Amino acid sequence: MAVKLIAVDMDGTFLNPQHEYNKTRFREQYQQLLAREIKFVVASGNQYYQLKSFFDDIDEQIAYVAEGGGYVVDKKEEIYCGKLEPEQVADVLHWISRTPGINTIVCGRNGAYVLNGTDDVFIRRMRRYYHRLSKVSDYAEINDTIFKFALSYREDDVYPLMGEITRHLGNIVAPVTSGHGSVDLIISGNHKACGLQKIQKIYGIRDEEVLAFGDSGNDLEMLSYCGFGFAMENASAPAKAAAKYTAPSNSNEGVLKVIDDVLNDRAPFVCTTHN
Template identity: 25%
Template sequence: MTVKLIASDMDDTLLNSNTKISERNAAAIHKAIAKGIVFMIATGRMYVSVKPYADALGLDVPLVTYNGALVKGSKSGKVYYEHPLKLDTALELLAYCKEKGYYIQSYQGDELWVKEETVFSAEYERISGIKAKPVGEKLYHPEVAPYKLLAMTKPEEFQKVWQDIQQKFAGKVTVTSSRDNFLELMEPGVNKWNAVKAVAASYGIRPEEVMCIGDSNNDLSMIENAGIGVAVANAKPAVQAAAELVTASNDEDGVAEVIERFTL
């Protein structure tokens, strides 16, 4: 099978444990691009958090951000499409999380809104490199629909909060996770695969010519549907089970290994 487009998740996949792109990963990506293969990033992160990595790789492609809620050009800044949460749904979710005492943060434009600085917001800032904007009670009353909401919990409470929100908002929201305590909340139908597939189509590339690489639950949609779905060795068991193959871990240049195997 000919691979014409490669879409990789960022955290715990393309990035190592130090949130860096290794020299080997970068070299493999540049070689693939030189052969005419499209390489793109598909992430739950904010656009502003992804762009520096895309720039470092010299990418000139649409980037899938917010788990597919926004697809935006890495160099042009062109918005290819956006699917934010419905404002009414967002307001309902925010009110519910406030009532339950769940930590919630909102992505307004390319700003990260939090009620106040907490250990959760500090953890997110450390991982993403983005400074949160404390807005107090305004967090619960946005006037513009957010791209997504993200709830964070203690690890032992995660499954309970997931089930609680999923049952309460069944049919109104897509619920997935990117880390063991990150609960991602998007508009129904928003996922990485639908966004990657749309980008591929804009290049005239068929789904079976796409390779997708990831590690977590929010990568399942693209790993299950791509022509070649790849899990890194540190991926969750369910992701590894869904993948056609498992490459090395994110700390062992797994992205480079699979690119070298299939394209170089």
């Protein structure tokens, strides 16, 4: 089955440990992907405005499944924006407020928001992933469409926290982790795979024609549903269990190596016709 869509997670997957990628090599590959009419999609838990900064020169051609599936853009056009109702947002924030030690970002269409007094070290670290990040004195000040919460917690206690969130808030949000104490609360049933399928519908692409790369808990649905799911060599155990294949690590340009295999019709990829 030929590949018609390639979806890449960013941190720990497409980007190396220095948060960079080989732009020269990828741009050469991308021209070949264009020639074959293979759609390229960035699928990440990060903010759209942060993700697009990596692809300024091809931003008008590619698609983004941002915020873990909460916000989908194709060729700079909004395709989908998730929405939590105000009372749902209030319920989630009320529950979080009763658990000490959680740093919280509220994520929406126009930006992300933290309370005044939030730990400055946390804010500085998060600006790497949220290029639009504002401080508010009260969450009630936020005038935006909200679709995600990004939490930071003690790494050793993340999985018990996720269990509690599922138990108390599972009808509103689903917790997913990218590791290192980070937990995203996405709209239940609204993950990266859902976002990719919205792109697929536009272009008439079947699940078995999708190649996806990921490394962590927020990639599981994406890795398991597609025809070619590749977990990185450096991926978490759940990601490796969800994927059919393994790519070299992100520090060794693993995604680009597998894209080379696609372009050269090497196993497991077979392309009988090229446009």
